[in-house]
Amino acid sequence: MPQPMTLVIGNYNYSSWSLRAWITLRKTGAGFEVIRLPMDTSEFHERIGEYSPTRRVPVLIEGDLVIWDSLAISEFLAERFPMARLWPEDVAQRAVARSIAAEMHSGLTAMREEFPMNCRARDRHFEPSQRAGEDLARVEQWLQTCRQLVPGSGPLFGHYTITDGMLIPVLLRFNTYCLAKTRLTQEYLDWVLRDADVMEWMEHAAKEIEVIEHDER
Ligand SMILES: N[C@@H](CCC(=O)N[C@@H](CS)C(=O)NCC(=O)O)C(=O)O
Known part of the structure; x- marks a missing residue:
């Protein structure tokens, strides 16, 4: 049974890698929570280590599973949600x-x-x-x-x-x-x-x- 998902992202305005993971997650139709850590702030540097081994965003968390890269997150979602057809069939x-x-x-x-x-x-x-x-x-x-x-x-x-x-x-x-x-x-x-x-x-x-x-x- 899949567990609730949380996506840790940076600023909506500036974080292009966050957008890549976020939008693909949206296209699965699954619900998820967002934790936003504004980049270049003390808050980011204090909190990012709780989530990301690379200290970068995005990070997708599902139960004990931590996925810390936008392409890896996207591939995970393609496997988890085959009905979303996240790659071409051909x-x-x-x-x-x-x-x-x-x-x-x-x-x-x-x-x-x-x-x-x-x-x-x-x-x-x-x-x-x-x-x-x-x-x-x-x-x-x-x-x-x-x-x-x-x-x-x-x-x-x-x-x-x-x-x-x-x-x-x-x-x-x-x-x-x-x-x-x-x-x-x-x-x-x-x-x-x-x-x-x-x-x-x-x-x-x-x-x-x-x-x-x-x-x-
Ligand atoms: N290869 C990584 C790149 C992640 C990345 O560079 N994220 C930037 C934001 S777009 C970041 O976390 N910057 C914060 C920092 O370096 O302190 C991915 O695809 O997720």
Whole structure:
């Protein structure tokens, strides 16, 4: 019998890895509690050790089980909630979906550093460095690859998958920093911004009062 789940997250406004775990958990339809620890505060540093062996968020707790990484949490949820279809059913599509999720999880570091997720912020314009520009182009290539496999403009594989969860925080950066260059990207961004769970996350972000200076460029 599954036990109640608790997700420990950082700031709604800034914590992109928290959003990835949170939104995939929402898509399972399961109930869960949220513990929010505002990052870069003494509260975070005092309390995070109670939950996370890496002192990072997100962390999913189910009874004695502690899962301390967004991709591991997502994979756990895919196994725990098969009816949520968190990966594509087709084996080839699933392999591509996993490749993109893994590449996102382990890479795109220049884009992540230069364009921090900042859900509230709008109309920020910065020229990307060459490396960040390559990361941004990579995102657009992923979208092209997915749309060739499964035509559409909403979720990448026809229904929500973990790959969408991995990309949603990137698309929110496209929104903040006006980075969408192609029609495919703009259409996908439009879908992201209309998603009810994304809207709920953004509402939480809008209500937060903490400001993390190094994420406000
Ligand atoms: N690979 C980890 C990355 C987690 C991560 O870097 N989390 C950031 C917030 S988005 C964090 O906890 N930062 C707080 C700190 O480093 O003090 C995952 O996928 O969950």
